[in-house]
Amino acid sequence: MDYPDALNNLIETFMRYPGVGRKTAERYALYTISSFKDEDYEAFRTTLERVENEIKPCETCGHLTDRGICPICRDPSRDASKILVVEESRDVIVIEKTRTYDGLYHVLGGVLSPSNGVGPEELSIKPLLERLKNDEHKELILATNLSDEGETTALYLQRLLKDIDILITRIAYGMPAGGNIGYADEITLNKALEGRKKL
């Protein structure tokens, strides 16, 4: 005794998503059946179709967009002297929400991870090198995450770009707001101490 075929397919589709195990996938599938009306199914299918067809990485920076070149790259008021390098499109959205950064972005589309088969070729590194041929960019800010892979990726980029005449910086890492030193992990504490400033 198992779920009917189509329902099983839906459960297995949900199980593909990160962090979704069988129980959660079952919950999502049963929720779909109990709460979706005809127009909801129709809307979900249309959305999937639109995402498939419309959403592409920005031809310049790699940020997801539905317009070829993303609104940030097209905005003449952005400070083109700075390029902030992030792992994912989501990072761009989060940083934009802070309204503290007015430069451009470059989305790598991941981090170097040899064990997962992600080498430099899999990331948007060549397009970055192309962009840096333009003299108007003066500073490249590396904002990969504080993880083994994020660190490796930042180090890789730093070495790769050492002969290019551009200022390379890295964002600060340390204790986050609301973080409790007693519960902080070793790497964060290490970075917090390393980055200490004279008062």
Add this chain to the structure above:
Amino acid sequence: MDYPDALNNLIETFMRYPGVGRKTAERYALYTISSFKDEDYEAFRTTLERVENEIKPCETCGHLTDRGICPICRDPSRDASKILVVEESRDVIVIEKTRTYDGLYHVLGGVLSPSNGVGPEELSIKPLLERLKNDEHKELILATNLSDEGETTALYLQRLLKDIDILITRIAYGMPAGGNIGYADEITLNKALEGRKKL
């Protein structure tokens, strides 16, 4: 600055699901874009269409099926003298996996919850009363969850059926396997004590 339109729609679709907040929905949507190939989008849409068109509650017991009458109700080897009343289709699947129950089921499709607008009319209670007109059913086993709403629903059914000539029982509630009495909640402990047996 926000996600492109179609991507936002996908995020909002995922946010409809129970326990899915904005961050998780964003993760799912970005995962879709980064890992789905054309055939995956197509398969997802087809699955949604099939679920919409094929999956319906069993005409007899309410368990989700793609065949009008579910395989359990159609199975002549099942013991028709017992009907086990559960909240959801998922409960049927879980109980079937134990292979300890050989009777029939009745899926209510939820629990009484006046604050959420769920009254007796919203549950599969009338079809249950119809089924009980058949003399071959001798025992009705109430297996709603041990929650305020599950208890209320069981009590409601018990009262509703008090004049019908059928044995009404309730499954046992108490400490689960692996449960730690020191961390158990009050209701479970209460049920465990109430249901104690002479050794």
